[in-house]
Amino acid sequence: MSARDRTRAILDLPMSFEEKNGECFIFHHKTKCCIFSYDLYIKSARQTLELWQGIMKEIGGKFGSSVLSYFVFLKWLLMFNIFSFMVNFGFITIPLLVSDHSPNIPPNVSFRGLELLSGAGYFTYTVMYYGGYSNATVGQVYDMQLAYFFTIAVYMVLCGIALIFSMASSFRQNYVLADSVSNSAWQLLCSWDFSVTNERAVRQRRNNLRESLSEKAQEELLTLSEKLRHYGVHFGSWLLSTGLAVGCGASIYYLCQYEQKVHNQEAETLLVPFVVSLINLVIPLFYSLFNKFEHYSSQRQQIYALVVRSGNVFLRLVILAVLCYYWMNVVAEKFSCWESMVGQALYRLVIFDFLFLMLGSFFGEFLSNVIGTRLLTSLGVPEFDVARNVLDLIYTQTLAWIGIYFAPLLPAIQILKFFLLFYLKKVNACFQEFSTCCAIYQRSKFIPPRFVCLVLLCRLSPSEQCGPFQGLNNTFAVVEVWMTELEGPSHSHWTVWIYHNVIRSELFYFLVTLIIIVIIYIFWQVTKGRQELIRLLRQQIINEGKDKFFLLDKLQNLQKSHPNRNPKQKKQKEVCCDRVFFLC
Amino acid sequence: MGNKQTTFTDEQLEAFQDCTFFTRKEILRLHGRYRELAPHLVPLDYTNNPDIRVPLALIVTMPELKENPFRDRIVQTFSEDGQGNLSFNDFVDMFSALCETSPRDLKTIYAFKIYDFNRDNFICKDDLQQTLNLLTKGELTEDEVLLVCDKALEEADLDGDSKLSFSDFQNMISKAPDFLSNFHIRI
Numbered sequence: 025m026s027a028r029d030r031t032r033a034i035l036d037l038p039m040s041f042e043e044k045n046g047e048c049f050i051f052h053h054k055t056k057c058c059i060f061s062y063d064l065y066i067k068s069a070r071q072t073l074e075l076w077q078g079i080m081k082e083i084g085g086k087f088g089s090s091v092l093s094y095f096v097f098l099k100w101l102l103m104f105n106i107f108s109f110m111v112n113f114g115f116i117t118i119p120l121l122v123s124d125h126s127p128n129i130p131p132n133v134s135f136r137g138l139e140l141l142s143g144a145g146y147f148t149y150t151v152m153y154y155g156g157y158s159n160a161t162v163g164q165v166y167d168m169q170l171a172y173f174f175t176i177a178v179y180m181v182l183c184g185i186a187l188i189f190s191m192a193s194s195f196r197q198n199y200v201l202a203d204s205v206s207n208s209a210w211q212l213l214c215s216w217d218f219s220v221t222n223e224r225a226v227r228q229r230r231n232n233l234r235e236s237l238s239e240k241a242q243e244e245l246l247t248l249s250e251k252l253r254h255y256g257v258h259f260g261s262w263l264l265s266t267g268l269a270v271g272c273g274a275s276i277y278y279l280c281q282y283e284q285k286v287h288n289q290e291a292e293t294l295l296v297p298f299v300v301s302l303i304n305l306v307i308p309l310f311y312s313l314f315n316k317f318e319h320y321s322s323q324r325q326q327i328y329a330l331v332v333r334s335g336n337v338f339l340r341l342v343i344l345a346v347l348c349y350y351w352m353n354v355v356a357e358k359f360s361c362w363e364s365m366v367g368q369a370l371y372r373l374v375i376f377d378f379l380f381l382m383l384g385s386f387f388g389e390f391l392s393n394v395i396g397t398r399l400l401t402s403l404g405v406p407e408f409d410v411a412r413n414v415l416d417l418i419y420t421q422t423l424a425w426i427g428i429y430f431a432p433l434l435p436a437i438q439i440l441k442f443f444l445l446f447y448l449k450k451v452n453a454c455f456q457e458f459s460t461c462c463a464i465y466q467r468s469k470f471i472p473p474r475f476v477c478l479v480l481l482c483r484l485s486p487s488e489q490c491g492p493f494q495g496l497n498n499t500f501a502v503v504e505v506w507m508t509e510l511e512g513p514s515h516s517h518w519t520v521w522i523y524h525n526v527i528r529s530e531l532f533y534f535l536v537t538l539i540i541i542v543i544i545y546i547f548w549q550v551t552k553g554r555q556e557l558i559r560l561l562r563q564q565i566i567n568e569g570k571d572k573f574f575l576l577d578k579l580q581n582l583q584k585s586h587p588n589r590n591p592k593q594k595k596q597k598e599v600c601c602d603r604v605f606f607l608c
Numbered sequence: 609m610g611n612k613q614t615t616f617t618d619e620q621l622e623a624f625q626d627c628t629f630f631t632r633k634e635i636l637r638l639h640g641r642y643r644e645l646a647p648h649l650v651p652l653d654y655t656n657n658p659d660i661r662v663p664l665a666l667i668v669t670m671p672e673l674k675e676n677p678f679r680d681r682i683v684q685t686f687s688e689d690g691q692g693n694l695s696f697n698d699f700v701d702m703f704s705a706l707c708e709t710s711p712r713d714l715k716t717i718y719a720f721k722i723y724d725f726n727r728d729n730f731i732c733k734d735d736l737q738q739t740l741n742l743l744t745k746g747e748l749t750e751d752e753v754l755l756v757c758d759k760a761l762e763e764a765d766l767d768g769d770s771k772l773s774f775s776d777f778q779n780m781i782s783k784a785p786d787f788l789s790n791f792h793i794r795i
Contacts, residue, residue, distance in 0.1 A: 035629065038705075038717045040688070041697040044627035084794075208756050209764040212739060213723060213777075214784040218676060218706065219792050226675040234744040240759075241752040562766060569767035 109435035155364035155490035265335030273342035367430030628704035664692030731772040
C-alpha cells in the first residue's frame with residue numbers, strides 16, 4: 025500500500041485522534057507529506073479561476089444545500105447561454121457582418137429609446153432577428169443558409185442531449201428519494217440538515233417536519249367520511265388552479281387578437297408582454313395566499329405541492345402554448361416577414377420578464393423584508409421559495425430556447441439577465457427564510473413543449489422576402505438543395521449516400537426503434553429479477569435472525585439443564601456462546 | 609514557510625494533518641475557536657499537550673451547534689468520558705468526522721452512535737422516540753409519536769428484532785442520497 029493510500033485508510037477509521045496518531049507515527053517520519061500539499065495547491069488554483077466559487081461556498085454555508093442548488097442551476101444556465109451566444113455569434117453573425125458591413129435600413133427609421141423595450145423599429149433591420157440575415161453565400165465558400173440551419177440544429181441537439189442527461193441523473197436520484205421521502209425512517213433519521221445554523225431557518229424546518237409527520241400520522245387514523253372530505257378538498261383546489269390557468273390563457277389570446285386589430289403604434293405592442301409578465305407574477309402570489317388562508321384542512325403540505333407547484337407550471341405552459349398557437353396561426357399568415365415579428369415578440373417577453381423579475385425581487389422581497397422586520401413585525405418575513413424561483417429560471421430559459429431560431433442573439437440578453445439576477449437573489453436571500461421542500465428540478469416538464477413548438481414551426485413555410493430561407497418551401501429544403509448540389513462532383517458521394525439511405529429512409533428509424541425497445545425490455549426484466557432477489561434476501565435475513573434466537577435459546581437451556589462439574593467445560597461453553605453472538 | 613505560530617510544534621501539526629481532514633491553517637483556526645469558548649481554561653501554548661477539557665455547557669454555545677437539536681448527543685459521542693467534556697483532540701475529531709471530505713462510512717458510524725441514546729449498539733424504539741422529541745421539540749401528541757416510531761421501525765428493521773442494528777441503519781443510509789450533505793457541519 026502506498027503511503028498515500030495508507031494515510032487515507034487511517035483517516036477513514038472511526039478511532040479517536042490519539043489512537044490514529046499512534047498509527048500515523050510509525051511511518052510518518054519516513055515519508056514526506058508533500059504529496060498532499062501539492063494536490064491542495066492545484067485544487068486551490070483551480071478554485072480561484074472558477075466563477076463565484078467563494079460566494080457559492082458562503083451561500084451553501086449560510087442557507088443550506090437546497091438554496092445552493094438554485095444558485096448552482098443559475099450558474100449552469102449562465103454558462104450555457106455564454107456558450108450558445110458564442111456559437112451563434114461566431115457562426116452566423118460574424119460572417120454576415122464581415123461580408124455586409126452596413127445593414128440596409130430604410131431612410132426614415134432612426135434609433136429611438138423605445139427599441140430597447142419593444143425590439144421593433146430600428147432593430148428590425150439589424151442582425152438581431154431572422155430577417156436581418158441574407159441567403160447569400162459569403163465569399164463563395166460560406167453558405168449562410170446551411171450555416172444558419174446547421175448552427176441552430178446542432179445547438180438544439182446539444183441542448184436536448186444535455187437536458188436528457190441531467191434528467192436521467194436526477195431521475196435516478198429522485199427514484200430512490202421518492203421511495204424514501206414518504207418513508208418515516210428516512211425523515212426521522214436522515215432528513216435533518218446539520219449545517220443549518222440560522223435560528224429562523226431551524227424553526228421553520230422544525231415546523232415543516234412536524235407538519236409533515238403529523239399529516240402522515242393522521243392519515244392513518246382517518247375515518248371514511250374524513251377521507252372523502254380530504255379528496256374533495258384536493259379536487260376543489262386542483263379545479264381552482266386549473267380553471268385559473270385556463271382563464272389566463274384565454275384572456276391572453278383575446279388580448280393578442282385585440283392588439284392585432286388596433287395595431288398602430290409601436291408602444292401598443294408592449295401591452296401583451298406586460299400582461300403576461302404581470303400574470304406570471306401575480307397568480308403565483310395568489311396561489312400562495314390561498315394556501316396560507318387554508319387553515320381548516322390538515323393537509324397544508326400536500327395541497328401546497330398540488331396547487332402552488334403544479335399550478336404554477338401549468339399556468340406557464342398554458343400561456344406559452346397560447347402564444348405559440350397565436351404566432352403560428354395568425355402571425356404567420358398575416359405578415360410578410362413573420363419570423364422577425366415572432367422574434368420581436370419573444371424579445372419583448374424576455375425583456376419584460378427580466379424587468380418584472382427585478383421589480384418583483386425589489387418590491388416583493390426586499391421591501392417586504394424591510395417592512396416585515398422593522399415596521400410591521402406581525403407580517404413576518406417572506407419565503408425564498410426555491411421551487412418557484414427555479415421555475416422562473418426554467419421559464420425564461422424556455423423563452424430563449426424557443427426564440428433562438430427567430431432571434432439568434434437572444435442569449436446575450438440572457439447572459440446579462442442571469443448575471444444581474446445572481447447578485448440580486450444573493451442579497452435578497454440574506455434577509456429571508458426559505459422553504460425546505462426538496463428542490464427536485466422540473467426541467468423535464470419543459471422539454472416536450474419546446475420540441476413540439478420547434479417541429480411545428482419548421483414545417484411552416486419561411487417568408488418570401490426576408491431571412492436566410494427565402495424562397496424555399498420549408499426549412500429542411502436547405503439540406504435537400506445542398507444534397508442535390510453535392511451529387512454533381514465526384515467526391516463526397518458518401519455524404520449523399522448517408523443522406524438518402526439513412527436519414528431519409530424509414531427502415532433506418534424502424535430498426536433503431538426496434539433496438540431501443542429490445543434494450544428497454546432487457547433492462548426491465550433485469551430490474552424485475554433484481555427486485556425478486558431483494559425480496560428473497562430480505563426473507564433470508566429474517567430467517568437468519570430467527571435461527572440465531574433459536575440457537576441462543578437452546579444454548580441457554582443446555583447450560584441451565586447441565587450444571588457444570590468441570591470449570592474447563594464451563595469456560596468452553598462460555599467461549600462457544602460468545603462465538604455465536606459474534607457470528608450473528 | 610511562515611511558521612511564526614507558537615501554539616503547536618511542527619510534529620503536532622503534521623500529526624493533526626495526517627489524522628484528520630484538516631490542513632494546518634484550519635487546525636490553528638480550530639484552536640482559536642476552542643480557546644474562545646474558555647479563554648481562562650485553554651492555554652495558548654499547546655506544545656506540551658496539556659490535559660484540558662472544556663465542559664459540555666460551553667461547547668454547545670458555539671454558533672454551529674447552538675441551534676442543532678442533537679447538539680448534546682453529538683458532543684457526548686465524541687467525548688472520551690461520554691459526558692460531553694471535550695479535549696482539543698476530541699474537538700478536532702468531532703469537526704473532522706462531520707466535515708465535507710469525511711467519507712460516508714465514517715459518517716454512518718458516527719451518526720449511528722449519535723442516535724443510539726442508551727449506547728447499547730442498537731437503535732431501539734425508545735431511542736427513536738427521543739430522536740423524534742428532539743426534532744419536533746415535543747409538539748406531537750403521544751399517539752402520533754408512537755405511530756411514527758412504529759412505522760419507522762417497520763420500514764428500516766430488516767431482521768425483525770424490532771430494533772435497528774448497525775447493518776439496518778447502514779442499509780437505510782445507503783438509500784438516502786443526501787445523507788452526506790445533510791450530515792455535515794461547516795466550521
